[in-house]
Amino acid sequence: MAQKFSDTISGMVLLFFSAVLYFYLIPNFVGSSEAGAMSPRFFPRLGTVLIGIGGLALITISVLAKSPKSPEDILNTRNVDTSKTFIALLVAVSMAAFILLFQWLGYFYAAPPVIVVLMVLFGARNPLVILLTAAITTAALFAVFNLGLNLPLV
């Protein structure tokens, strides 16, 4: 995805986000008893307006920007690489799985399987190395946080 196109989309998303904030979230989720700068809504509104102006500026700049013409220009144009986003998403899902397992079952049921999955995602292929690293890391971090810092993990 070309940078110019992604900037236009980002600008539109930001503009939409600022409209939702201004017209729905702030009136419904920020209480107010004063007017002007003393109102609890003043600073959220200020931030929202800045996001909206920024989004609009981003759209304008990206629309007005010249499209690359020469092959050299095309090479120099930064593209948004999404080809390996799937792996990053899997890492995010693994971390989410850790949080759920940690909440339901505790640290010792959450850490080893998730470390194994993460090691595979980061390129580990030797089962012995994977299992040993998962076991040692689980034990070492338990020692640091539970025994060293007195943080209840189970």
Added chain:
Amino acid sequence: MIADLFSALDMLLSVQNLIAIFAGVAFGVFMGAVPGLTGTMGIALIIPLTYAFEPITAFALLLGTYKGALFSGCIPAILINTPGTPAAAATVLDGYPLTQKGRGGEAMGMALWASVIGDVVSTIALIFGAILLAQLATKFGPPEFSMLVLFSLTIVAGVSDDSMIKGLIAAAVGFIFGTVGLDPMMATPRFTFGEITMLNGISLMAMLIGLFAVSELFIQAETSTTSITRVVVPKAQIGWARIREKFPTIMRGSVIGIVLGSIPGLGATPAAFLSYSEAKRASKTPEKFGKGSLDGVAAAESANNATAGGALIPLMALGVPGDVVTAVLLGAFLIHGLAPGPQLFAENLDLIYAIFIALLVAALMLPVIGLAAIRLFSHIVVIPRYVLYPIIATLCLLGVFGFNSNPTDLWVMLGFGFLGYTMRKLAFPLAPMMIGFVLEPIGEQSVRQALTISSGSWWVFVSTPISILFLSLTVLSVAFITHRTFKDRKVVKA
């Protein structure tokens, strides 16, 4: 003052604190030496481990990490032509050619001692600069603080990489996140959605680790390389005569580093390149630069390390972060219940002095740890990423959970990790978001207090010389940044 100094020495000089400084420098050196890991990420990762510590122990560890990472970026830069940190890019220019000529040991020795000298000089500048600035800042009231925060927001432009617009948007989004929780004046809930855990606002720790460490994990997951580089590491050695010979270059670099470091938004990379070009301009043999000049290495490394002391001056004295790392350090101060600025100088002078002494001790430990790190580099660089990153991921999760024992924070961290990853993919800078988030509560409280004092009159913000000064600096800063942006654009077009 003398009593505070003795109290500071008493506070700092314990085995536990000296170990903390040593461990911090060693960890920082590790983070800086491994390409892909950064000092910012190192500090973000280590903050959770510091909650159980006394503030001085925590800051000994954190500032040691900061200093260690600043130095060690030069090790891969000189040995494998890969800067460990962005600031070490200037060191590559002459460091790697020296290695190719078989003089890698000499280059490493020069980089180490130039770093140590730059570090010590900048720490001394920090001590005097911060104390003087903090004395001035005791005269600040809400209007002055409001204008100071406004001026601080111009930092956003300096840390916005290529696009100032994207930096401003990121800062505004951080600003909105900063408003979540109870309103500071009336205790009205804002964006809490009925969740009691949100009344205190978004956890700074969860945001910090999510944005800087978890997003980096996602980016690294996309890098498929699993190849391991084998490196032959020469022994770092350089004679005192050589160091004496390069002393003017080192001192020039140190001054450049301190000045550029103390200007919000500039940081170590421009300082290293400016020092390098100044050394080349002043040299009798400028043609040797870029082909393996020790002056080039000395200039870049002294300036790079001297920015640490410079960047800490506005942070310690005014509570204003000058770059990404100091923004994260400001977060660490707030997490420990300390707000850097004149009030900290008034109420905790012994802690301030203890931090300054810890910085000097860290600078003195750098040669010992630096030499060991250079020798161990061949082992450091072969740690497989499939071992490193899963450990970092688990460390992030446990660190954030450990802060409040609140599982909601883990989801917040993951959310910010994903947001940070998306922002990086779309070329939005992360640091402005962090700066907007940290400065919003301070700015909002100051503005509303000032308006309460003035019964709602906005003229209060131009009623004292200090607030007028900061307002003028803001206008000048915006004008300078706009001018520089247009100039850079013209250069690119040409």
